[in-house]
Structures are given as structure tokens and as C-alpha cells.
Amino acid sequence: MAMDSVDQCLAMNTGSPKNLILPDGRLLAYRQRPGCGRPLVLVHGLMDCSGGWKSFIARTDRPVVAFDLPGMGLSERPTRPELSAYAEDLADGIEDLKLNDFTLVGHSLGGAVVTALAELIPHKVAALVLLAPSCFGRITASELCSAPVVKQILRGALPLALANPFTATGIYMAMANGRMPDRALLGRLRSSALRTAEGVQMAVKATADHGRSKDAFFLRQVGYHGPVCALWGSKDRIVSDSHAEGVLTAFPQARITVWEGMGDHPQRERAADLTDFVERAAARTRGPRRGHLELVPPIEPQPAAPSPARLTIAA
Numbered sequence: 001m002a003m004d005s006v007d008q009c010l011a012m013n014t015g016s017p018k019n020l021i022l023p024d025g026r027l028l029a030y031r032q033r034p035g036c037g038r039p040l041v042l043v044h045g046l047m048d049c050s051g052g053w054k055s056f057i058a059r060t061d062r063p064v065v066a067f068d069l070p071g072m073g074l075s076e077r078p079t080r081p082e083l084s085a086y087a088e089d090l091a092d093g094i095e096d097l098k099l100n101d102f103t104l105v106g107h108s109l110g111g112a113v114v115t116a117l118a119e120l121i122p123h124k125v126a127a128l129v130l131l132a133p134s135c136f137g138r139i140t141a142s143e144l145c146s147a148p149v150v151k152q153i154l155r156g157a158l159p160l161a162l163a164n165p166f167t168a169t170g171i172y173m174a175m176a177n178g179r180m181p182d183r184a185l186l187g188r189l190r191s192s193a194l195r196t197a198e199g200v201q202m203a204v205k206a207t208a209d210h211g212r213s214k215d216a217f218f219l220r221q222v223g224y225h226g227p228v229c230a231l232w233g234s235k236d237r238i239v240s241d242s243h244a245e246g247v248l249t250a251f252p253q254a255r256i257t258v259w260e261g262m263g264d265h266p267q268r269e270r271a272a273d274l275t276d277f278v279e280r281a282a283a284r285t286r287g288p289r290r291g292h293l294e295l296v297p298p299i300e301p302q303p304a305a306p307s308p309a310r311l312t313i314a315a
Contacts (some may be wrong), residue, residue: 014054015064017073020096027276028067028093029074035063036312040284041094042066043117045108045264046203047134050074056267062282065102067093069113071199081205083135087116090120100124103282107131107265108239109203109231113212115217115250118224129281130230131274132239132264135210136218136246212307218246220235228254229281233262233269 015033022028031050040062042053050066050073057064070089078085090113094129106114111133118125124219210216228251232241244256257277259270266274 013058015050015057015066016075017050020093022089022092024079026070026076026079026089027074028070028076028089029058030065030067030093030097031207032066032097033057033064036062037062038101039063039065039099040278040282041099041102041104041109041114043090043104043106043114045110045134046070047072047200048107052267055271056275056278059271060279062279065097065099069110069199069203072196072203077199078201081202081209083112083116083206083210084120084180086113086203086206087120090117091121094121094124099277101126103127103129103278105129105278106133107267109134109207111135112207112217115222115224118226119222122224122226125224125226126222127227127281127284129278130228130247131266132232132236133230133243134207134239135216136250137211137240137243212242217250218243220250221252224249224251225253227281227284229277230254230256231266231274231277232256232258233264233266234258234260235262236264238264 013033015031017029017031019027019029029050031053040060042050042056042064044050044052044066049068053066054066055065067090068075070076075089078089095181102125104114104118106112106125106129108131111130112135114128115130115133115135118128167194228247230244230247231245232239234241240259244258247254249254259273262269266277
């Protein structure tokens with residue numbers, strides 16, 4: 001098969017990269033693939049881009065739109081380092097693409113952004129899926145990295161670290177429970193190290209500031225009342241599953257699932273299980289507002305899980 005044909009087949013399965021122009025002229029990148037059923041809108045985590053969802057997209061038959069967060073991938077920087085700025089840009093992108101009644105999925109930083117986005121446009125979001133979401137508890141590392149002296153050091157050191165394959169691999173392995181990054185991700189980090197470093201610094205400041213805010217998600221109920229499910233790995237070294245209580249404060253109707261032995265990156269660590277997890281969430285319709293709604297049935301649940309009405313621990 002010719003290389004052009006291989007590329008065309010890959011684009012058909014995982015979505016082709018595209019761009020749209022935001023109202024103020026900035027570029028927002030995304031990938032889109034048609035399909036059947038309720039659409040999925042996917043938002044990646046820190047130091048990643050829409051390409052990180054490729055294996056997931058290839059496994060689902062649903063229509064998919066995966067955004068590059070502002071300041072990452074091929075998207076231009078947000079207007080300010082605040083979660084609301086990221087949410088506003090994605091809301092403009094969703095409006096431009098005329099998306100409605102979709103399941104919104106966010107990983108890590110993306111989980112925080114989609115929470116703000118669901119509160120901004122709740123009438124468009126059919127269900128919310130949070131994968132190891134940040135900003136449901138304070139993250140010491142983010143607050144440390146946003147301190148003036150450390151921030152100044154990172155400004156010079158981070159681009160060099162991301163451009164070096166060895167240090168970039170070490171950073172990723174620390175986040176992904178010791179798993180090696182794929183070559184495509186390393187290539188993306190190295191080719192856009194300076195731009196990515198600037199985007200990472202803005203995102204870290206946004207999460208740190210949110211954690212210190214009196215309006216933080218984990219201190220109040222978020223203004224989205226549709227179905228919510230959240231997933232963590234028991235070995236997550238970045239966003240601990242102890243933040244689940246913050247999710248339940250923000251979303252009393254949420255269903256929490258913890259997968260034993262998994263780190264921070266379900267797309268890489270348990271891709272097939274994740275596809276099933278999201279599919280079950282997307283298959284649900286928005287019903288009456290009930291507390292403790294179980295969106296995703298447990299996968300081979302283990303006995304003696306605490307608070308079974310809300311928390312599932314699965315192998």
C-alpha cells in the first residue's frame with residue numbers, strides 16, 4: 001500500500017487535523033472524524049494534544065471532535081492563564097462546529113477544562129466523563145511550579161527538557177506510571193518544545209490559581225446537573241484518587257470508578273477498557289436529576305468497596 005493510502009486510512013480511522021479561527025483571530029486546532037450516534041468531544045491533558053486520542057478514536061464508531069487545548073498542539077495560546085479562558089475558547093469552537101447533545105470527555109488538565117466548559121454551556125452537554133481530572137483538590141506540584149522563582153527557572157529549563165528525548169521521556173514516565181511514551185508523542189514534544197513549554201506554564205498557573213480560589217470546584221457545586229462519571233487509577237502519581245471527594249462535592253450525582261494498578265493515562269494503559277467505559281456513558285440519556293447516578297457499571301468489581309453507592313473499585 002502506498003504511503004499516501006496509509007495516511008488516508010489513518011485519517012479515516014482517527015480523524016484528520018483541522019483548524020478554525022476564534023472570534024479574536026487566534027487559531028484553535030482540532031481533529032474530527034464522522035461516525036454514528038451521539039458525538040464525543042475529547043479534551044487532552046497537560047503536554048499532549050488531540051493526537052493523543054488516536055488509539056481511542058480508532059476504537060469508537062461515534063462521531064468525534066478532539067481539540068488541541070489553547071497553548072498546546074497546534075492551537076495558539078489562551079488569552080489568559082485561567083480555566084475560564086480555556087473553556088471560552090472551546091465553547092467558541094463548539095459553536096463554530098455546530099455541536100450539540102454531545103458527551104464531553106476530559107483527561108487530567110482537560111478534565112478541569114471540560115468541567116468549566118460544562119458549566120458554561122450545560123444545555124449542550126449530554127454527559128460528562130472525567131479521567132483523572134485535575135482541580136478537584138489542591139496539587140502541590142502545580143503550586144510550587146507557579147511560584148515566581150521556580151517559574152523563572154522553568155521558563156528557561158523546560159523547553160530544553162522537552163526538546164531532549166531522554167528528559168522528555170522521564171517526564172512522561174513519571175506521569176504515566178512508568179510507561180514509555182510513544183514515538184509520535186516524543187516527536188510532538190521535541191518539535192514544538194518552546195511553544196509547548198509556554199503553554200504548559202500557563203496551564204500550570206491556571207490550575208494552581210484555581211486550587212487557591214474561593215470558587216474552586218471542590219468547594220462548591222458546579223452548575224451542571226447532567227450525568228457525570230469520573231475515573232482514576234489507584235497508582236496515579238499526578239492527580240490522586242483522593243480528589244474523588246472533590247468531584248462529589250462539585251457533582252453530587254457523579255459516579256466514581258477507580259481502576260487498580262492504573263496510573264494517570266488510561267488512553268495508553270487500558271485503551272480497550274476506556275473505550276467501553278466512555279461508550280457506556282455516551283449511551284445514557286439525560287434523565288431526572290438524581291443523586292448517586294451510576295453511569296458506568298463496574299468492571300469486575302472487587303468486594304468491600306467503600307461507599308458503594310458512589311465509588312467502584314475495579315481490577
